[in-house]
Amino acid sequence: MSSNTITDTNFNFPNQKSVYKGKVREVYALEDDVLVMIATDRLSAFDVVMPKGIPFKGQILNQIATKMMAATEDIVPNWLSATPDPNVAVGAACEPFMVEMVIRGYMSGHAAREYKAGQRMLCGVPMPEGMQENDKFPEPIITPATKAEQGDHDEDISKEDILKRGIVSVEDYGVLEKYTKALFQRGTEIAAERGLILVDTKYEFGKTKDGKIVLIDEIHTPDSSRYFYADGYEVRQDRGEAQKQLSKEFVRQWLIANNFQGLEGQNVPYMSDEYIESVSERYIELYENITGETFEKADISNIQERIENNVLEYLKS
Template structure:
């Protein structure tokens, strides 16, 4: 059986600090570079699940790298190199403490709020009489705060971001412009693959006074995709859309009584469940990139990553 990488403990030269996120481990090298290792951990409802998913880290890292390259003409981004299938090395940025979430369609948490009568999200007024999975007249930006570990992200408006000094008016204008341009590019690329980019999130930071796009983009962990074929018919019949996202993991958890609430137990993740999730991620990768997924050797994952990163750092 393929192995999954769920923990890392590297000691790279120049190491200043390590941040272990929900799914990625980030190594700070001399306050200049970040080595981001996409592990095979998987999270849902802000909880890291007990089993890793083979190849998940490789898939997310390679999708993100591909889209960072495909959008580098829109705005500068943090990526310098991908020395290993599960690793991206990039410049260290001072991150804005907000995530720029952009939505092209009314679904997910926005739909749940709308259905309950809410007509304004993050200061954005929503049209009346919309239906689930309906396309907005124009994409909307609904930012959230970037929460500490174990905390939930919270919706925040542009006005609150400015009032709290999380970004200057000039900075926010750039963040907004980049967000909409990136979403438009992602939408175009998705359309070529027979997909609809429904919503996604972007993170930005500053490096040498300039705003950079950071982290992953347009992956199934940070984005929701619908299949174009059948979208209109399903929408008109008020049927669930066929999705390419991590939603299937959340649905499996909910069907087994888990939504991340206190006192709830994560259902048993049998080898069959783990393998089926891995297979679904491979399907996601191939649809999103339009390329076959090539499995990297998983026999000695940590050793492979360490060697590849060390070789890069010594160049």
């Protein structure tokens, strides 16, 4: 089944102007400020794209993101206008802000690694003394990252530096902060309904031609967010045990255990078909837990052809 994945696209849509290939998504810019965003089955960890695709991963990410955009559009406007195919989102072209708005409700992942290394400040935000990994912060903290050009690592940056370097204006940053907190609050509520805890996540924003700030890219997916199971969270914390989590972290942990963290001189470990299959199953489990719906597998006999036909059909209408 691993052969039935989409890891690269080369479409030529009507009125196409340019193509941008990110780590996971490929964005086709058409005339009239229309963007066609295709979620591939590529898997990226430690800012490195893995050699094999994960069956259904693109569909899962795209469908979670579009469902979450629909569930938050009453509080924050977004770029999305249609989803003509399980792997495709279509919307308005925006000028992206070159920062990712990372927000953390709990001390996990990167924050915990920094904390263990003795840091008590992250992106200019203080972290209280005496915390243990996966403890809840008194208040969610915003720890932005600069959006890297292709291939480079995203880097932590403070609000002060963002404003000082003129990456975002003071006025716009105020809006990004407000939207980030509102989205995280809504995401936390949605997660709670599913028996989950939204631990941390990142949001990306852009500006439309008429100057409106909108949410772009993905939202509340397992690639951009970390979730814990709420059931047993306190008990595990009290015992100092690892939390049961729903995110891409299981892939990172597997890579770390196989001596890979994206550092120079390290090679991506071999991923067997069985392992790829198990990652696909985990992503389906993530989808069903996050959305509360049964995952319906799209036809993957010829994904390229399916996407092309669906997009062309949409563009005609």
